[in-house]
Each structure stands twice: as structure tokens, then as C-alpha cells.
Amino acid sequence: MVGDGTSQVGNGQPQSIQRLSWLAFLAVAGLIVLFALLINGGLSWQQTMLQASGLSFEQRILLERSNEQWQLLMESAHEPSLTDRVLLNILKDLNTNRQQLVQNQQRLDTLVSHWRLASAGITTEMARQREPFQRYTRRMQEIGSISLTRLRAGYNLWKPDDALIVHEGALLDGMTRLNVAIYQQSLQQNRIMYLLYATLLLLVLLGVWLIWFLKLRPLSEQLDNYARELARQNDVLIFRSTHDPLTRLPNRVMFNEALATLSQPGSGLFLLDLDRFKSINDTFGHQAGDAALIEFARRLGRDCLADEIA
Structure with missing residues (x-):
């Protein structure tokens, strides 16, 4: 009975250690997978912010280019040095810029709403620009549809509250603030990514340490015990082979x-x-x-x- 009880205890301890090692390994592995997914999502988020930053910067360029084209039409459309072909190209470029502005703004709205880049600064600037942007693009569409005859006749493109003048500065300032807000959000996301990378590294090191502590260390101790027991039994066998079992004197x-x-x-x-x-x-x-x-x-x-x- 004693021998059986000792055997059960001896077999139960390695099984308990093995069970704990597997549970610890699975827990750490699950955390590693979780943080890997978070890092992957963070990288996608950073890529989205880069796209949003690039779009807002492109919007600034398109606004400035559209303003230059409008100024050229307003000041020089009646001059004979500008041929009909040149005027048509300017109107075509103006319409192309308007379409690109609308497409970029729609993509910005989609990026902000889908990926929730929504810091307070980004959502505020996007909402603040919506109405001036719509007035600006409508005015661009009106100018782009003017005929060459009206341009040559000296059609006055300027209005006292012309949207291209009133809203251009506000839109440019808004794009600048939007760029700053996206940049600040990107810096915050970078800090989060550094924290995720550091945590993932610590989890990997913890997993390695748990494997050593719960699996390799007990196995090493068990092997040492086996080696010592084997050496002891070998010494006992040598002593028994060279000594009398009763007197324990050399035989x-x-x-x-x-x-x-x-x-x-x-x-x-x-x-x-x-x-x-x-x-x-x-x-x-x-x-x-x-x-x-x-x-x-x-x-x-x-x-x-x-x-x-x-």
C-alpha cells in the first residue's frame, strides 16, 4: 500500500507540472496572437491615416491650382492672346480639378467614418469644411459651364460673395488644420504601436521563461535526480559485490x-x-x-x- 501511494504521488506531480505548463503556454500564446492582431490593426490604421494625410494635402494643391485657373479666366479671358483652345483647356482642367476635389473629399469622409480616426480635431475640421466645400464646388461647376462666347464678351466671373474667393481661404486653412490633426493622431498611434511592440516582446520572453520554468527546469532537475540515484545504486552494487553482506568486510x-x-x-x-x-x-x-x-x-x-x- 505504501509503495502504491508513493507511486501515485510521484506520477501525479509531473502530470500537474505538465498541465500547468500547457495552460501557461496556451495563455501566453493566446495573448501573443491577440497583440499580433492589434498590431496588424494598428498598422492598417496607420496606413489609413497616411492616406488621409495624403488626400488632404492633395486637396490643398487642387484648391490652389483651381484658384490660379479662375484668376486666369477672370483677368485674361477677353484678351486675344488666349486662343479658344487654351480657354477650353483651362475650363476642362477646372472641371477635372472639381471632380477630383469631390472624389477626394468623399474618400476622406469614408476613411474617417470607417476607420474612426475620429479624434475631436479631425471630426471637427471635417464637419467645419463640409458646407464651404459644397459652395466652392458648386461655384466651380458654374464657371466650368460658361461658354466661350460669354468669356470672350467679357463676362464678369466675379461676384461680391463669390464662393471661390470667400471660401478658398477658409478651405485652405481647414485643410491645414486637418493635416495637423491627422499628424497628431498619427503620433499618438505611433506611441500606442511602440507600447504594443514592447508588450509583444515581453510576452514572447515570458513564454520562453514559462517553458523553461514549468517544463525544462523540472525536467532538468528530474534528470539530475535520476543521475544521482543511478550513481548511488551503482555504488551500492559495487559495494555489495566486493563486501560480505553480514560483516560488511571485503570479500x-x-x-x-x-x-x-x-x-x-x-x-x-x-x-x-x-x-x-x-x-x-x-x-x-x-x-x-x-x-x-x-x-x-x-x-x-x-x-x-x-x-x-x-
Whole structure:
């Protein structure tokens, strides 16, 4: 019963360690996968912010280009140096810029709403620009539809509240503020990404440490225990093969080994005879004979010289 109980305890501990190691490994692996997904989402978010920043910067360029084209039409459309072909190209470019402005603004709205880049600054600027932008593009469409005859006749493109003049500055300033807001959001996202990368690295190191602590370290200790136990059992077997099991004194095997080492320098063998040992052993029994041998060996070891081994 005792032996069975010891066996159950000995088998239960490695199973418990193995179960804990698997649970810890799965937990850390799950966290690593989670943070990897967060990092992947963060990278997609950064890419979206870069796209939004590029679109807002492109909007500024298109606004400035449209203003230059409008100024050219307003100031020089009636001059004969501008051919009909040139005027048509300017009107075509103006319409193309308007279409590109509308497409870019729609993409910006989609990016902000879908990926929720929505810091307060980004959403505020997007909402603030919506109405001026619509007036601006409507005015561009009106100018782009003017005929060459009206342009040549000196059609006055300017109005007291012309949207191209009133709203251009506000839109340019709004695009600048939007760029700043996206940049600040990008900096905040970068700090979050650094934190995610550092956490992921710590989780990987923790996983490696848990594997060592819960699996490799107990296995190493178990192997060390096995090695020590094997060495102990080997010593026991060697002792039993060279000593008498009752008296624990050297037996004939050790005697033969001692004879084999006589040829080595610095060694010798003494053969001693105990008087009346056989009669003592036969009269008083083997226990008395064994006791006499043990006492003789004790006195011999006590009385040997400093450089002798008995």
C-alpha cells in the first residue's frame, strides 16, 4: 500500500507540472496572437491615416491650382492672346480639378467614418469644411459651364460673395488644420504601436521563461535526480559485490582485485590469520565470528600508519 501511494504521488506531480505548463503556454500564446492582431490593426490604421494625410494635402494643391485657373479666366479671358483652345483647356482642367476635389473629399469622409480616426480635431475640421466645400464646388461647376462666347464678351466671373474667393481661404486653412490633426493622431498611434511592440516582446520572453520554468527546469532537475540515484545504486552494487553482506568486510572479489593490483608500485597486500577463529565461529555461532572479524578490522584501521590504508 505504501509503495502504491508513493507511486501515485510521484506520477501525479509531473502530470500537474505538465498541465500547468500547457495552460501557461496556451495563455501566453493566446495573448501573443491577440497583440499580433492589434498590431496588424494598428498598422492598417496607420496606413489609413497616411492616406488621409495624403488626400488632404492633395486637396490643398487642387484648391490652389483651381484658384490660379479662375484668376486666369477672370483677368485674361477677353484678351486675344488666349486662343479658344487654351480657354477650353483651362475650363476642362477646372472641371477635372472639381471632380477630383469631390472624389477626394468623399474618400476622406469614408476613411474617417470607417476607420474612426475620429479624434475631436479631425471630426471637427471635417464637419467645419463640409458646407464651404459644397459652395466652392458648386461655384466651380458654374464657371466650368460658361461658354466661350460669354468669356470672350467679357463676362464678369466675379461676384461680391463669390464662393471661390470667400471660401478658398477658409478651405485652405481647414485643410491645414486637418493635416495637423491627422499628424497628431498619427503620433499618438505611433506611441500606442511602440507600447504594443514592447508588450509583444515581453510576452514572447515570458513564454520562453514559462517553458523553461514549468517544463525544462523540472525536467532538468528530474534528470539530475535520476543521475544521482543511478550513481548511488551503482555504488551500492559495487559495494555489495566486493563486501560480505553480514560483516560488511571485503570479500574474495575484493581480495582478488587486490591481488591484481600488487604489480602496481606503492602497493602491498598483508595476509593475517586470526588464532582460534574457526573454533570461536563454530562454538559461539556466525554472529560471534562476524563480531570478531569486525572488531579486528576496527583495531587494524585504528592502528595503521598515516600513509597506510586499511
